[in-house]
Amino acid sequence: MxxxxxxxxxxxxxxxxxxxxxxxxxxxxxxxxxxxxxxxxxxxxxxxxxFTECEKCFYLAENGVCPICSDEYRNHNKIFVVSSIQDAHTTEKSNLFNGLYHILKGEININKNQTPEKLTIPNLLNRVDKDKEVILALNSTFEGEVTANFIAQLLKAKTNKITRIAKGMPVGGMLDYIDDLTLKSAINNREKYED
Incomplete structure (x- = not known):
């Protein structure tokens, strides 16, 4: 037993x-x-x-597409890129962002065999055009930085509106652990992505 x-x-x-x-x-x-x-x-x-994953953004869905992607009142020209459903859920609960999400389903971590091919990066690239602002909201960790840099390089051919949330998050911080005030500051003070 x-x-x-x-x-x-x-x-x-x-x-x-x-x-x-x-x-x-x-x-x-x-x-x-x-x-x-x-x-x-x-x-x-x-x-x-x-529950399933949204076929567009990989957030929670009940009928193929999540209510966020199908909401015509949201800003469809802003895509908030996060690592996990929990990160999107945390942001959504804060009521601080009115665009769309894209869940990567992880971050690049070679030590854990989490390579770019295992993330939803191709799906993100298919959603982006010159009118879209892509806001990189990845964790303030080594893996988050590597992933943000990798994605930013790929996005440059699609749009010049690549921003990332401000460094209001502590280094090593995880998005789903920060408070609403810090998250609001990070979103509002986002900056153009520079490599």
């Missing part, structure tokens, strides 16, 4: 946000509070049956 519990903990530990200790607590909580199992089954079933 101990071996099976360890296997369950390891499996849960693979999910983002679950350290080994958190996974262990979660498993034991479900074992000792059986009524919670039903709640989590419902959550997982709802996600499985209702």
């Amino acid at each position: 101990e071996k099976k519990i360890d296997e369950l903990i390891e499996q849960l530990n693979k999910a983002k946000g679950f350290s080994r200790k958190t996974a262990e607590r979660f498993i034991f909580d479900l074992i000792t509070n059986r009524e919670k199992i039903s709640d989590f089954k419902d959550i997982i079933k709802y996600i499985e049956n209702n």
